[in-house]
Amino acid sequence: MPNFETVVVNTDILILGGGMAACGAAVEASYWAKKNGLKVTLVDKAAMDRSGAVAMGLSAINQYLGIAKGENTVEDYVRYVKNDLMGIARDDQVADIARHVDSSVHLFEKWGLPIWKNEDGNYVRGGRWQIMLNGESYKVIVAEAAKNALGTDNIYERVYICEPIMDGDRIAGAIGFSTREEKVYVFKAKAVIVAMGGAVGVFKPRSTGEGLGRSWYPPFSSGSSAYFTMKAGAEMTCQEVRFIPVRFKDAYGPVGAWFLLFKSRATNALGEEYMVTRKDELANWGPYGQVKPIPANLRNYLGMLDVAEGKGPIYMQTAEAIANLAKKYEDDPKAFKKKMKELESEAWEDFLDMTVSQAILWAACNIAPEEKASEIAAAEPYFIGSHSGASGAWVSGPADIAPPEYQWGYTNMTTVKGLFAAGDASGASSHKFSSGSHAEGRIAGKSAVRFVVENNQEPNIDDATIEALKAEILKPLAVWEEFSGFTTDPETNPNYILPRQYMFRLQKLMDEYAGGVVANFTTSKALLEKGLEYLLMLKEDSEKLAARNLHELMRCWENKHRTLQAESHIRTVLFREETRWPGYYFRADEPKLKEDWEVFCNCKYDAKTGEWEMIKRPIIRLVD
Ligand code: FAD
Numbered sequence: 375m376p377n378f379e380t381v382v383v384n385t386d387i388l389i390l391g392g393g394m395a396a397c398g399a400a401v402e403a404s405y406w407a408k409k410n411g412l413k414v415t416l417v418d419k420a421a422m423d424r425s426g427a428v429a430m431g432l433s434a435i436n437q438y439l440g441i442a443k444g445e446n447t448v449e450d451y452v453r454y455v456k457n458d459l460m461g462i463a464r465d466d467q468v469a470d471i472a473r474h475v476d477s478s479v480h481l482f483e484k485w486g487l488p489i490w491k492n493e494d495g496n497y498v499r500g501g502r503w504q505i506m507l508n509g510e511s512y513k514v515i516v517a518e519a520a521k522n523a524l525g526t527d528n529i530y531e532r533v534y535i536c537e538p539i540m541d542g543d544r545i546a547g548a549i550g551f552s553t554r555e556e557k558v559y560v561f562k563a564k565a566v567i568v569a570m571g572g573a574v575g576v577f578k579p580r581s582t583g584e585g586l587g588r589s590w591y592p593p594f595s596s597g598s599s600a601y602f603t604m605k606a607g608a609e610m611t612c613q614e615v616r617f618i619p620v621r622f623k624d625a626y627g628p629v630g631a632w633f634l635l636f637k638s639r640a641t642n643a644l645g646e647e648y649m650v651t652r653k654d655e656l657a658n659w660g661p662y663g664q665v666k667p668i669p670a671n672l673r674n675y676l677g678m679l680d681v682a683e684g685k686g687p688i689y690m691q692t693a694e695a696i697a698n699l700a701k702k703y704e705d706d707p708k709a710f711k712k713k714m715k716e717l718e719s720e721a722w723e724d725f726l727d728m729t730v731s732q733a734i735l736w737a738a739c740n741i742a743p744e745e746k747a748s749e750i751a752a753a754e755p756y757f758i759g760s761h762s763g764a765s766g767a768w769v770s771g772p773a774d775i776a777p778p779e780y781q782w783g784y785t786n787m788t789t790v791k792g793l794f795a796a797g798d799a800s801g802a803s804s805h806k807f808s809s810g811s812h813a814e815g816r817i818a819g820k821s822a823v824r825f826v827v828e829n830n831q832e833p834n835i836d837d838a839t840i841e842a843l844k845a846e847i848l849k850p851l852a853v854w855e856e857f858s859g860f861t862t863d864p865e866t867n868p869n870y871i872l873p874r875q876y877m878f879r880l881q882k883l884m885d886e887y888a889g890g891v892v893a894n895f896t897t898s899k900a901l902l903e904k905g906l907e908y909l910l911m912l913k914e915d916s917e918k919l920a921a922r923n924l925h926e927l928m929r930c931w932e933n934k935h936r937t938l939q940a941e942s943h944i945r946t947v948l949f950r951e952e953t954r955w956p957g958y959y960f961r962a963d964e965p966k967l968k969e970d971w972e973v974f975c976n977c978k979y980d981a982k983t984g985e986w987e988m989i990k991r992p993i994i995r996l997v998d
Pocket of ligand 1: 390391392393394395396417418419420421422425426427428432433434435436437533534535536569570571572590591592594595596598599760761796797798799806807808809811
């Protein structure tokens with residue numbers, strides 16, 4: 375076995391991940407920990423300044439209620455979220471985040487985030503819930519506050535977390551390895567907050583060889599949150615829910631500012647607006663077809679129907695939108711010119727703030743947004759419980775508003791003692807976005823401190839467990855060492871599979887059997903069962919993953935994490951015998967929404983036996 379040093383870190387509260395939720399957890403947990411003489415430690419696979427989905431920056435904060443100024447109520451937000459998810463959301467959790475989110479945004483501003491203001495000093499809204507910002511340095515600013523709260527000695531960057539460490543039915547820590555040095559890290563903790571983001575690369579991306587690595591969701595997070603909580607034995611929810619964003623084609627530039635701020639239309643190649651021409655289709659999707667705004671998946675679906683009928687490409691009518699906005703200045707050529715320049719620069723800045731490659735692609739394709747419409751398309755599926763997806767751990771709700779069925783002690787604790795989840799890691803509370811993830815991290819951080827104060831026992835972990843986990847983590851390096859001399863071409867060897875080839879196998883089977891791009895997001899019982907058969911073969915082969923270096927070791931572990939995310943997805947799509955989210959996926963054998971499936975589909979993995987328990991949980995409404 376490769377001879378890696380073992381570094382043991384003892385702490386009270388361990389935060390896994392360094393993204394928005396983790397930064398929120400760090401600020402809040404550090405505050406309460408200090409009062410109680412406890413230690414908080416954070417581990418990130420990358421460097422906190424630029425890690426996670428906000429790495430490149432954002433041009434809008436998507437959840438800001440403005441409660442103090444009476445702009446919106448918590449109930450309004452709960453209604454919006456559950457309608458957008460076709461009825462599948464936890465009112466208690468969504469409400470808890472919504473009532474705390476404004477304070478996270480106010481903290482961001484206090485820490486130096488430049489949020490746009492109008493002449494009255496109010497935030498400029500991009501839409502009902504969104505506020506606009508100059509967000510290139512958003513993550514740096516939020517991370518700085520978290521780092522100051524934690525202190526640099528308590529931060530471990532470039533350490534990839536692989537597995538949970540258990541003490542009976544209670545979480546006892548986490549184990550991983552440095553992506554830069556030959557070191558295995560063992561973190562022993564009394565409470566663990568999982569905030570390792572969602573998952574990309576489970577499905578085949580649209581861009582393969584020619585643009586491999588391009589995707590809407592950033593490549594950093596590969597299902598570690600879901601893997602970690604499932605391996606620890608936590609009940610999961612909404613694992614069937616995936617998010618398919620419709621974005622500017624090929625570089626995934628954001629569409630939000632175009633629809634909301636520029637008031638642009640999306641049309642097919644014939645100039646027809648599918649949201650108008652296909653309006654009648656909405657009547658087939660129960661009450662959710664009639665709500666405003668129309669749920670994101672239904673909007674996707676109407677566009678997809680046009681594409682399937684050969685009416686693509688779909689276009690964002692950027693030139694028309696800009697012309698409409700500048701129209702009222704037409705009589706004054708100087709003012710008109712100024713307005714056009716302003717709109718043009720806002721259009722480019724929207725991409726430069728958060729998706730630089732879209733600006734490069736526009737330049738490469740000779741697209742001037744004020745002159746020419748630009749293609750938009752549905753991306754491949756992602757798992758992102760904090761955005762318009764909902765997958766993640768089933769967590770305990772807030773004591774004051776959660777019904778007893780959703781409440782078992784500490785807010786945001788999973789069904790495993792001492793294990794908390796926030797952001798993409800916690801399910802059934804969609805539309806948290808960057809600000810809500812931070813707020814939920816803060817809720818989980820405070821709650822985890824309370825758990826440790828009331829359950830302050832040292833974790834009991836024996837050395838044999840650690841040694842076994844260490845061997846498992848480093849196994850891909852050992853496999854390479856043992857077998858690499860067997861063939862002259864390292865890419866082909868009967869004794870191992872390299873992580874890249876493994877990833878291609880996973881993505882191909884998910885794409886074709888579980889309703890990816892190539893299958894036009896359509897699947898069925900028979901396809902899912904066949905896909906599961908191949909997935910279980912692939913899971914067996916994960917024991918034969920080989921790594922030539924530390925980087926490939928990380929790639930191997932990313933794949934292992936993705937595989938369990940994929941398995942829980944297939945099993946839950948199979949379990950839910952209906953089509954609830956056309957536009958995200960379509961069950962061709964169960965093509966309709968069914969009233970009796972207005973429930974949560976939860977699942978639980980037994981790591982010892984490999985068995986799955988599938989569970990229906992009722993939806994208990996707090997808001998009509
Ligand atoms: P992240 O912020 O993604 O953080 C995940 C963290 O986990 C990272 O630090 C990562 O390095 C770490 N990690 C992953 N695996 C491991 C591992 N194995 N070991 C250790 N660490 C690990 N929100 C808005 O408000 N406005 C927007 O305009 C907006 N646009 C978006 C655009 C895109 C393309 C995406 C993907 C998201 C967007 N969001 C937006 C949503 C927002 O970015 C997310 O809601 C938020 O970042 C989720 O927070 P999180 O902490 O759960 O995950």
